[in-house]
Amino acid sequence: MSQAHSALAEQFRDLEQQREASSLGMWVFLVTEIMFFGGLFMVYTVARAMHPAGFAQASRHLDVTLGGTNTAVLICSSLTMALAVYASQVGRRRMLAGFLALTIALGCVFLVIKAIEYADKFHHHLVPGSAFSFAAPEARPAELFFSLYFAMTGLHALHMIIGVGVVAVLLVKAWRGRYTIEYHTPVEISGLYWHFVDIIWIFLFPLLYLIGLKR
Amino acid sequence: MSTGTGASVPTLGHENYLNVSYGVKSWLLTTDHKRIALLYLVSITLFFFLGGAFAVLIRLNLLTPQGDLVSAETYNKFFTMHGVVMIFFFLIPSIPAVLGNFLIPLMIGAKDLAFPRLNLSSWYIFNLGGLFTLYSIIRGGVDTGWTFYTPYSSLYSNTHVVATVVGIFITGFSTILTGLNFIVTIHTMRAPGMTWFRLPLFVWTHYATSLIMILGTPVVAITLALVAVERVFHLGIFNPALGGDPVLFQHLFWFYSHPAVYIMVLPAMGVTTELITTFARKKLFGYHLVAAASFGIAVIGFFVWAHHMFVAGVSPYAAMIFSILSYLVAIPSAVKVFNWMATLYKGSVSWATPMLYGLGFIGLFVMGGLTGLFLAALGLDVHVHDTYFVVAHFHYIMVGGAVMGYLGGLHYWWPKISGRLYPEALARFSAIVLFVGFNLTFFPQFILGYLGMPRRYHAYPPEFQVLNVLSTAGASILGIGYLLPMFYLIWSMRYGPVAGPNPWPATGLEWQTPSPPPPHNFDVTPVVSWEPYDFANRPDLKYPAPAPELGHFQPAAQD
Incomplete structure (x- = not known):
């Protein structure tokens, strides 16, 4: 082996082994x-x-328009993330930074819309707990539904926030020219994570928003 | 290591992972898997003796039928804290985090695990979780049982459920990250020539264990998180009065917590396999089958959980299927036992301390495994469910199995870890004390359970007293068996005779490097050209004259 790459950690033989390990590590994490x-x-x-x-009744109190918009936003963010990974593979620094920035922007749009929805639930007493109120026979199941709604979308939003943070770090490093054709593993595996969080939402959206629609 | 205080104390000259740097910071910020293993060793030993203290209190209280020592409420806390500490903070990390961490890179010929910093953070996460649990103990403990059944845990209990649950939740991530690190390391870091079927069985069992860790632990983490959220915000996910389902909690809990038993025992099987071949000086019988059996146990282990719930109101059809699946898991377990037997057959068996633990493991594991089949039988389970029969059964697996394996492994690799040998005669003595004490503690509990003494009660009818006194007496012998190794192993770190690279001698790669290993494990990246456990065809391991003081064979000179 000639000159060791500056990104090569000491436990690995070469960058190829390091890339394999990082990528498998991310898959196992997912x-x-x-x-x-x-x-x-x-x-x-x-x-x-x-x-x-x-x-079904509780689900009708969710805003399908906002949820649908968010779905579209996330799918677009997955596209920009995929393009960012492509840019890193072909070693185009400005393009990489641009798509990473777009991904962050779309992630933030998602989180803002989510926050608007949460605020709306607070106003309408749909947050489980002592202030919860819902029409009589289905009050208990509806509270259960909203417990799960907040647990699932909350956990998803937490993953989004972490994702935005990760991509922001990538953006700074990409701008400084850390990623090259030779070494861009962090962009690739962060992309995997981003797509995963996106896919979770693709399952959450119909299960939470669409089950109450009239057929 | 310094030059030593006197001529009688031999020193280890070469640069190794212990003497390469000094000071608290060099340990707390280390990314060396060997040092992290020792950090874990310290943490889990503390937790082991904490959990042991609760066991002592439990056994003392059960000396008399009226339960004179503590009230029923306090007793509930004792058995809960015993279970929580022992399972989540000792048994689950024991072999993987200490021996696995230390040995997997050495065994596969790597410089370190794939993610050394992640490995260190696992240890910090583990301790953070431990602190939450310690906090809950200091503030008065928990009384739900280590199983946290709802709605008692989420609604009725007035103890520190949330702090404990948060502690377990956090610690779960250290398990997940350790498992992730092992899987990636085994896949990507093997030395040239170290093919899959040249891996020691210890590595195979850790791979299977890691699969359970990454697949099971997240489920119990989210389940316990839901319990905490439900308790804090008064939600009804597991509360039938609010439309939830308490049995769902049991399903989710046991989906992890049954496989968790295999997290504890599979690594011990790996250790035992190494011990049996080394001290029978014979190639392992049925290498491929033993490796496959590890995966059989890991996979089938995920489909047996509802055998904990036969009396919880699951449908009879589900119960029948889970009963059959529970029987199935006995097949790969038995494959292992028979392969160990066949390896011993016509081997040149020697009685070194690790071998005593290895043989002890087989005997106790068979007892625990067979009584497990009793419990998998639907009719019999109804009779002995929630009795001391169950308690005895899982202690035979977890203590008789996992802890024997852990101590056997610790003795076997101690010369590699510390570079020194422990006093052999004392070590053998304490292994026997441990075996006798263990059986005296837990065998009477089988009888107690069969006679109908329920578990988790602080008092019992007077006719059960004789067996309970026997059990308590056994526990005090068992305690000595645990304390002795702690003292002589620490003693040996300074005063033990120098072990040399391969004292037994054994075939694994870890024995090809000096003891203690250098910071990067191998001075030159090893190239593997031999089959595993091939004692017959390894000229470097031909055994010359027996060394009487060890009861086994001196290493041949190595080049």
């Missing part, structure tokens, strides 16, 4: 994330099977 969210999806499934009518 598997644990699937199991983590999986527990919540399981709880949701059981609760909805127990109270189908209550869940």
